[in-house]
Every structure is written in structure tokens, then in C-alpha cells.
Amino acid sequence: MSHDTIQQNKMRQDLSGHESVWLFGYGSLIYKADFPYLERRHARIRGWVRRFWQGSHDHRGTPQSPGRVVTLVPEPDAVCAGMAYRVSPEVFAHLDVREKNGYLRFTTDFAFADGDHADGLVYIAEQDNAAWLGPATAKQIARHIASSHGPSGANREYLLRLAESLRELGEEDPHVFAIERELRALDD
Numbered sequence: 685m686s687h688d689t690i691q692q693n694k695m696r697q698d699l700s701g702h703e704s705v706w707l708f709g710y711g712s713l714i715y716k717a718d719f720p721y722l723e724r725r726h727a728r729i730r731g732w733v734r735r736f737w738q739g740s741h742d743h744r745g746t747p748q749s750p751g752r753v754v755t756l757v758p759e760p761d762a763v764c765a766g767m768a769y770r771v772s773p774e775v776f777a778h779l780d781v782r783e784k785n786g787y788l789r790f791t792t793d794f795a796f797a798d799g800d801h802a803d804g805l806v807y808i809a810e811q812d813n814a815a816w817l818g819p820a821t822a823k824q825i826a827r828h829i830a831s832s833h834g835p836s837g838a839n840r841e842y843l844l845r846l847a848e849s850l851r852e853l854g855e856e857d858p859h860v861f862a863i864e865r866e867l868r869a870l871d872d
């Protein structure tokens with residue numbers, strides 16, 4: 685699959701006829717909502733874990749030197765925390781461009797803190813996309829992130845803001861926090 689998934693995402697779900705759609709964010713969408721939303725709620729999804737296994741050629745790196753950003757990887761019984769936004773369907777024109785580097789929209793069930801549930805969309809980059817970097821140790825990922833920079837800024841900023849946002853939500857993420865520790869150790 686190519687890096688650019690804009691057209692594929694336009695064909696994945698028919699959003700016409702919907703007044704609003706829920707969107708689940710688990711990476712920069714937790715802290716950077718550069719789109720209008722009707723409602724924002726802390727949410728979780730089951731069966732997925734967050735991993736820094738996706739390349740970023742357009743935001744936190746370049747085509748010649750991609751950064752590393754998160755995607756979701758299936759894992760039975762896992763729970764991934766993030767932020768859910770209820771948005772108008774028109775917002776996906778912007779989001780499809782923002783998430784174009786290998787991410788496809790999937791439907792999933794969200795669980796909110798009050799026990800409510802809703803179906804919505806989540807962007808996931810799977811291993812068959814051209815920007816996939818795959819697994820590495822926390823130290824290797826931290827070194828990669830430390831040296832990456834793109835049009836949206838330093839890759840390290842993405843990691844540090846994500847870790848800070850997860851702490852503000854009261855969430856633990858061993859993968860993210862291990863990479864953060866390794867990155868901070870590089871600074872010592």
C-alpha cells in the first residue's frame with residue numbers, strides 16, 4: 685500500500701447521512717485537536733496496543749529520513765486509552781490528509797469512563813503500508829526519534845507530548861514510557 689491513503693479512506697466508510705461520527709485518537713490526536721469537534725471524552729478501545737512502529741515521512745520526519753510515530757497493533761485482551769471526539773463528517777476531509785501516511789480508517793467500539801459505549805472510527809497503520817518500520821527495542825526507537833525532525837517539528841516533541849498527555853489522563857503505557865526513559869537517558 686502506498687504512503688498516501690487519502691483516496692482509500694474516502695471510499696472506506698460512507699459518512700453521508702450522519703450528523704456526527706466518533707473518532708478515537710491514541711497518538712497526537714490526544715493532545716492536538718486541530719479540527720472542530722462537538723464533544724471530547726476520555727475513552728478506551730479493546731484488543732489493541734499503541735506501538736511506535738509507523739514511519740512519519742510527512743510530519744515528524746522526511747521521505748529521506750522518516751521519524752517514528754504510533755499506530756495500533758492487535759493484542760487480545762489489551763486496552764488502549766485515548767481521546768474520543770464527536771465530529772461532523774466534514775472533518776474527515778482534514779483528518780484524511782493529516783493521517784494520510786499509511787493510516788486507514790477502521791470502525792471500532794469505544795468505552796467511555798462512565799460505562800457508555802459508542803461505535804466510531806480510528807486510524808490505524810498496518811504492516812502492509814509503505815511507511816511501516818516495525819518493531820525495535822525501546823533504546824533503538826529512542827535513538828531514531830532523537831535524530832528525526834520533520835515539517836511538524838522534532839520527533840522527540842511528539843513522544844514527550846504523548847507521554848505527558850497519557851499521564852494527564854492517568855494512564856500507564858509501558859511501551860511509550862520505556863521509550864521516553866531511553867530518550868531522556870540520551871540527554872544525560
